[in-house]
Amino acid sequence: MPKRASMSDVARVAGVSLTTASRALNGVGRVSAETRARVIETAERLQFQPDMLARSFVTGRSFIVGVLAESARGRFSMPLIMGATNYLGRENIAAVTLDARGTPRILNDYLKRLRARRIDGLLVVGDDPNRASLVLSEDFAVPVVFASSSATPETDYVVAPDNRGAGRAAAEYLIGLGRRNIAHVTAAVHDPAVDARVDGFTEAMRSAGMPIAMGGPLYGSYLQRWGTAAGERILDSMAGGQPVDAIFAANDEIAIGLFAAFHRHGVRVPDDIAIVGYDNRLAGVMRPDHPLSTFDPDLSTVGERAAERLLQAIGGTTTPGIHYVQPTFVEGRSTIGPTLEPYDIL
Amino acid sequence: MPKRASMSDVARVAGVSLTTASRALNGVGRVSAETRARVIETAERLQFQPDMLARSFVTGRSFIVGVLAESARGRFSMPLIMGATNYLGRENIAAVTLDARGTPRILNDYLKRLRARRIDGLLVVGDDPNRASLVLSEDFAVPVVFASSSATPETDYVVAPDNRGAGRAAAEYLIGLGRRNIAHVTAAVHDPAVDARVDGFTEAMRSAGMPIAMGGPLYGSYLQRWGTAAGERILDSMAGGQPVDAIFAANDEIAIGLFAAFHRHGVRVPDDIAIVGYDNRLAGVMRPDHPLSTFDPDLSTVGERAAERLLQAIGGTTTPGIHYVQPTFVEGRSTIGPTLEPYDIL
DNA sequence: CTGAAAGCGCTTACAG
DNA sequence: CTGAAAGCGCTTACAG
Structure with missing residues (x-):
């Protein structure tokens, strides 16, 4: 099978520099309309797919988020997690799903691993009021969204059933x-x-x-x-x-x-x-x-909204506060x- | 906050080359026992956490797998997917969860995206007998495990309830x-x-x-x-x-x-x-x-076993065939x- | 608007 | 057993 085309292949074939190819493909910076069109056309012809691993490496964005459940087996958590991971998948975001089973020690272990994974954000699912403070006390460097029916301070991102x-x-x-x-x-x-x-x-x-x-x-x-x-x-x-x-x-x-x-x-x-x-x-x-x-x-919708909110928080397009999902x-x-x-x- | 220590920091502090540090930390290649101990001790002292993004980039292993469901809302799929993603999370593997909703067009779209993501393997959940051939016809370059109760050729990796x-x-x-x-x-x-x-x-x-x-x-x-x-x-x-x-x-x-x-x-x-x-x-x-x-x-166990099997297939430590999970x-x-x-x- | 070059943090032939 | 160096495929100042 033919090796996948890289961005430099595209640049070479289109007769531009790698820099220009990158800019044209990402729609960022000044590129003349015709150059951009030519690069994009070439990319399509070569079936170019950007290597997300390389992109992650250089940008520091992993396109991975953590999904931390108090208890993934709970009736509350399961549809919620499914709703969240489905939404994330549609947005091409991977999830590391972790079940703390109510144990702080496990929780801290997991947080460490998530950090090494360089996750872009964290979704916390569950009703344990202690959980929130635990996570925050770690002063996690990425946005954290709570999907929970328990009250949480207005300084966090929260999504909950009403x-x-x-x-x-x-x-x-x-x-x-x-x-x-x-x-x-x-x-x-x-x-x-x-x-x-x-x-x-x-x-x-x-x-x-x-x-x-x-x-x-x-x-x-x-x-x-x-x-x-x-x-x-x-x-x-x-x-x-x-x-x-x-x-x-x-x-x-x-x-x-x-x-x-x-x-x-x-x-x-x-x-x-x-x-x-x-x-x-x-x-x-x-x-x-x-x-x-x-x-x-409608717990899967709660999960979906929470995931959506997390991506917004990562992108900086939402502010803290609680969003309610209306039961049907x-x-x-x-x-x-x-x-x-x-x-x-x- | 202090910047995270990189592997070259560890090497410098331990007085060895980057090459040696990498080998000592990964336990690969010949390194003298004392050198290895020194490097490991230094790494711990500096709280070194290898950057998985860099590692993924260079090794081509993303530590991400795809989880493709025929229909994630199905009673069959949900506990199975949860079982699988939980196992994966414990093993520090992220999952891109995708719901094809029985539509081949969506399916093919998703497969393309998963490829760009450079996933390490694919878990297919569902009972659609056409799904298997579809996926395989794409000649996916990574191992594929089917978690399904429908019969699938003995040339695949299959996990199913008995x-x-x-x-x-x-x-x-x-x-x-x-x-x-x-x-x-x-x-x-x-x-x-x-x-x-x-x-x-x-x-x-x-x-x-x-x-x-x-x-x-x-x-x-x-x-x-x-x-x-x-x-x-x-x-x-x-x-x-x-x-x-x-x-x-x-x-x-x-x-x-x-x-x-x-x-x-x-x-x-x-x-x-x-x-x-x-x-x-x-x-x-x-x-x-x-x-x-x-x-x-015991569908969550089926999912768990399927995920386990997928990691084994990626590691090359299992052979094709069907594994049954006994109902309780x-x-x-x-x-x-x-x-x-x-x-x-x- | 465009390009040459540096750099992200690792792994791994290759040479000693 | 150890190290200097190349390279993975992108993004992004910097200079023109």
């Missing part, structure tokens, strides 16, 4: 459906994603002048079991004369647990109680006719009917 | 449980994964001298709906005097569809009919006590009880 917006949207949606006694069943306090959703939900309820049913958010876990337990509690309360006609659940597992409790007691969804979940992780597993109304945080609402039978039966879900 | 082995194991497991009338409900013929599972299952049944219930595999789709339809058919057949006491389903959706049909007709699982699924995609979504017996193809069996209530109820699943 949990607060989702909480607000959930309340507004249920109010719009005419529901008047809306509860919120959520996971543990101090989980930043939980807190943000609670805040948004509370805000929207207050704006509508509506108290939160059950006296406020019910805190528990992300497990279906908790959804069922919360459901029992709500049924008790209803038996005691406290009406509940809609629930915003912090994830789909809780939503299904609630439904299970209600169905066992003959309470119909959505006829008696409408349920909105969060995550849409069960899409593709659940039946295709959308049994559950839920919010899809997926409307399903748990709020608009017809009445759900157990086998309608899976 | 579908045949899983089919065999499913039959043997159900036979071992004492079941005697075992059916197989699967998806479409000519899907390579389906065919391999059918082959393995058929083989094990034949070895045990047992006919396949229902006269042979029941072909349909991967949808839960098909599982339910197949369940109805099996119930009819049972009503007609043809016993069935176990089923191997081609995926978990089918398994759940089967269960739904049986439960509606008062047929108990596993008491009357044991069910084994495939995929374990619902782990983490289903209840934690393993409602469903199923095979986990996850035992659950659908085969060992107690009797499953609808809400036990999700």
Whole structure:
């Protein structure tokens, strides 16, 4: 096979100096239009492809970024990383994907390696609030973007799902459906994603002048079991004369647990109680006719935006601050009917 | 901040030539033990980190590989790609992740770019049988490893889940449980994964001298709906005097569809009919006590092994051929009880 | 607008 | 065992 054409081959054939060829091909510096055209034509004819290794060497830009995950196996991280690396690939940027598995020692090791790799930037994926400071304390010389749902100082580049917006949207949606006694069943306090959703939900309820049913958010876990337990509690309360006609659940597992409790007691969804979940992780597993109304945080888009932001930061065309990605609402039978039966879900 | 030490800094400080420093640091060529020790000590003292960009430039090894997915969004591809990129990251290899989205034009574009990137190798993820020939016809100059469940010529490097082995194991497991009338409900013929599972299952049944219930595999789709339809058919057949006491389903959706049909007709699982699924995609979504017996193809391990294989191929330490990854069996209530109820699943 | 030349930081024949 | 020198393929002051 014929050796690849180098830029000096192009220069020689086009009858110009290497300098001029470089300038013409990169569209930088003054080159007469005709010279430029001739060089470009020659390059195409010779099927010239610039050697990125040489270019990297001389410019110091590696066209490689680091993607550092707190835990790559997490449900949160995987689609996010995929979204990011896909975007990067499309932009012809390579990624060194590293999984710190929550261990600072591993993290520091990795940071050292990334430096030797001369990466152009770093994308940090995860929710560990300590991570940020760790990385920054290393005073990494390249831009760092955080893709995370936890709050991070406004001095960093951050991309995150809008949990607060989702909480607000959930309340507004249920109010719009005419529901008047809306509860919120959520996971543990101090989980930043939980807190943000609670805040948004509370805000929207207050704006509508509506108290939160059950006296406020019910805190528990992300497990279906908790959804069922919360459901029992709500049924008790209803038996005691406290009406509940809609629930915003912090994830789909809780939503299904609630439904299970209600169905066992003959309470119909959505006829008696409408349920909105969060995550849409069960899409593709659940039946295709959308049994559950839920919010899809669109994590691969979060990853994509974070990667885009990183390239902008490298290019100096963005400023620090947090960018939110709006979760998409997926409307399903748990709020608009017809009445759900157990086998309608899976 | 002080400039990074270069190799010539190390050489100067250690009082040796650049040549010797390079040899000592890379452990190549003859260098006296004391010289080597001195150089290494000096390098450590100066915190020398070799510039990988320079090394790549001169050696032509980019320490970057391409990861080309037929469709990165596919359920199959995502964990596989994550497994691969994680392994690569640990080995300090960057990846350009590209999603051809089934389009040959995009594919060829990407291959051109990867060449300009001077990648060290290529990992192709996906099941499209045309993909392989496409890539190879480009006579890519670097090693190519296929991570795929479709059959590929023995002249390539291939890593794939052992579908045949899983089919065999499913039959043997159900036979071992004492079941005697075992059916197989699967998806479409000519899907390579389906065919391999059918082959393995058929083989094990034949070895045990047992006919396949229902006269042979029941072909349909991967949808839960098909599982339910197949369940109805099996119930009819049972009503007609043809016993069935176990089923191997081609995926978990089918398994759940089967269960739904049986439960509606008062047929108990596993008491009357044991069910084994495939995929374990619902782990983490289903209840934690393993409602469903199923095979986990361990796709991230497939990706990991494929990446490992790619690095071996680049290093010349492996030979072409197919390596299988054994799916892991996850035992659950659908085969060992107690009797499953609808809400036990999700 | 164009070109000769230096230089990026390594590896590796080649010669001793 | 050790070293002087060439060279990898580009970019970019510097000089014209």
